Amino acid sequence: MISVRAPSNIALIKYMGKRDSGKNIPENPSISMTLDALCTVAELTPSSGKGIQWVPELPQVSGLPLVVPALKDEGIGKVVRHLERVRSMAKEIFPQFGLGFQESGFVLKTANTFPPSSGIASSASSFAAMTLAAAAGFARDLEVFDRVWNSEARLRRALARVSRQGSGSSCRSFDGPWVFWELEDAVPVQASGMPEMAHFVILVKTDPKRVSSSEAHSLVRTSPLWDGRVERVETRTRLMMAALEAGDLVGVARIAWSEAWEMHSLFHTCAEPFSYWEPGTIDGLHWFAPMIRESSPPIVTLDAGPNIHVIVEKKFREEWRDRLKGHFAGNVILEDQQGKGASLIR
Ligand code: DP6
Numbered sequence: 001m002i003s004v005r006a007p008s009n010i011a012l013i014k015y016m017g018k019r020d021s022g023k024n025i026p027e028n029p030s031i032s033m034t035l036d037a038l039c040t041v042a043e044l045t046p047s048s049g050k051g052i053q054w055v056p057e058l059p060q061v062s063g064l065p066l067v068v069p070a071l072k073d074e075g076i077g078k079v080v081r082h083l084e085r086v087r088s089m090a091k092e093i094f095p096q097f098g099l100g101f102q103e104s105g106f107v108l109k110t111a112n113t114f115p116p117s118s119g120i121a122s123s124a125s126s127f128a129a130m131t132l133a134a135a136a137g138f139a140r141d142l143e144v145f146d147r148v149w150n151s152e153a154r155l156r157r158a159l160a161r162v163s164r165q166g167s168g169s170s171c172r173s174f175d176g177p178w179v180f181w182e183l184e185d186a187v188p189v190q191a192s193g194m195p196e197m198a199h200f201v202i203l204v205k206t207d208p209k210r211v212s213s214s215e216a217h218s219l220v221r222t223s224p225l226w227d228g229r230v231e232r233v234e235t236r237t238r239l240m241m242a243a244l245e246a247g248d249l250v251g252v253a254r255i256a257w258s259e260a261w262e263m264h265s266l267f268h269t270c271a272e273p274f275s276y277w278e279p280g281t282i283d284g285l286h287w288f289a290p291m292i293r294e295s296s297p298p299i300v301t302l303d304a305g306p307n308i309h310v311i312v313e314k315k316f317r318e319e320w321r322d323r324l325k326g327h328f329a330g331n332v333i334l335e336d337q338q339g340k341g342a343s344l345i346r
Contacts, residue, residue: 002136003061006128006342007039008120009172009179010199010309012256012301013237014263017229018217024168025183028233031240032169033311034176035199036339038120041066042110042129044137051105052083052134059109061345066111069122079130082166083108086134089162097148097155100140108133114334117208119201119307127170131163132342146344156341160186177338178244180237193247196314197299200324201334204280204306211267211274213304220263222271229266233259249313253297260301267304278306280331287327314338 009032017027043059054076056068071079094101110129114120132149139145148155156174161184164171171186172179177197178189211219220226236255243251268275281302288300288308298320299311312320314337324333 001060002044002133002142003041003059003345004129004133004136004342005039005041005061005345006125006132006170006173007035007037007176007339008114008122008125009034009169009176010121010301010303010311011169011172012252012299013233013240013259015168015181016217016263016266017220017226018168019183021217024164026168026181028230029180029182029237030169030172031178031180031189031237031244032172033178033197033199034173034339034341035120035336038114038125038334038336039339040110040112040122040125040129041345042108042126042133044133045107046137047105047107049105050103052080052087053107054079054083055107055109057109059111064113066113067115068109068111069116069126078166079108082127082130083134085165086131086162087138090135090138093155093158093162094139096158097152099145099148101138102140104137106134106137115206117206117305118334119203119206119303119305119309120334121169121303123167123213124169124173127163127166128160128173128342131159131166131170132174132344135159135162136344146346149344157185157187174341176340179341180241189241189244191244191247194244194252195247195249197311197338198314198317198320199336199338200310200312200320201336202284202308202310202324202328203332203334204284204308205278206307209276209305211276211304216267216304219270219272219274220266223266223269225262225266225269229262232262249296249299253292253299256299256301257292264302276302276304276306281306281308284308284328
């Protein structure tokens with residue numbers, strides 16, 4: 001049996017708009033922070049024949065509060081197609097790393113440490129976990145695979161590229177804590193000046209999304225604000241890289257704030273306007289806005305949903321927990337920290 005875990009990630013510069021939707025090639029670069037405990041666990045059991053199956057059962061990994069995702073037929077089809085993609089790409093890629101490939105069939109179980117629609121990108125962690133688990137399953141020798149996985153950054157890059165084709169943002173869950181993704185490749189960011197960070201999500205609403213992020217990727221192109229978007233994000237990305245390298249928290253927080261507002265403005269102004277914001281989202285944003293002037297401001301961002309992500313220095317975690325619990329007394333708040341990316345559980 002093979003078990004892996006892969007964390008979700010939260011983008012500060014957003015992947016929104018695809019240049020190639022078949023391969024999930026983004027229009028613009030993005031930058032994210034990899035999470036740690038908010039993750040997907042995937043467990044693979046070899047079976048006879050070459051068939052690949054996903055079953056809605058709990059993996060056996062102990063010690064984690066796991067929830068099995070409720071996939072519909074369409075979702076299961078997407079998973080199985082992705083696992084077939086991993087099979088054919090593993091065959092191609094493995095020889096470059098001295099890894100033997102073996103044909104095999106298996107049964108895959110996956111589960112998340114967070115509930116559905118909780119403001120955590122489950123497709124990012126799920127596709128990263130499934131890609132790593134399946135690749136390990138196609139390796140002739142698991143020990144050798146594990147050794148190469150831990151020593152060869154190029155293998156991470158290669159599997160991140162395969163994972164990206166299943167769900168774009170999953171390619172940023174193979175490394176950490178800071179990851180830059182452009183076109184086909186996701187790589188770690190030099191962020192030597194950054195302190196260790198903690199992460200909170202204020203859950204405003206946990207209903208399933210009315211507009212999926214896949215639909216959002218194509219709708220944003222119809223907004224009048226799409227003009228110049230790619231150039232603006234490229235500039236923002238350069239500034240963000242410099243701010244991360246310098247550990248300039250004020251810079252990181254300001255850039256992330258503008259970027260989150262810009263992505264949501266694209267949603268609000270496209271040809272069929274829609275919004276993920278709830279009254280609680282707007283109240284929260286009002287509350288956070290003046291904090292941008294603080295000397296160690298919170299990094300506030302929103303994914304394609306109503307929930308508010310807050311990243312703060314880990315050394316101030318307790319103070320922030322109290323502050324957030326005090327203001328958002330009626331909301332569930334999830335808590336995590338920066339992480340290192342997908343790994344095998346041995
Ligand atoms: C708003 O990776 O979910 O979270 O490639 O279609 O699977 P697909 O899209 P997905 O898009 C994530 C969009 C986002 C921003 C981000 O994570 O960068």
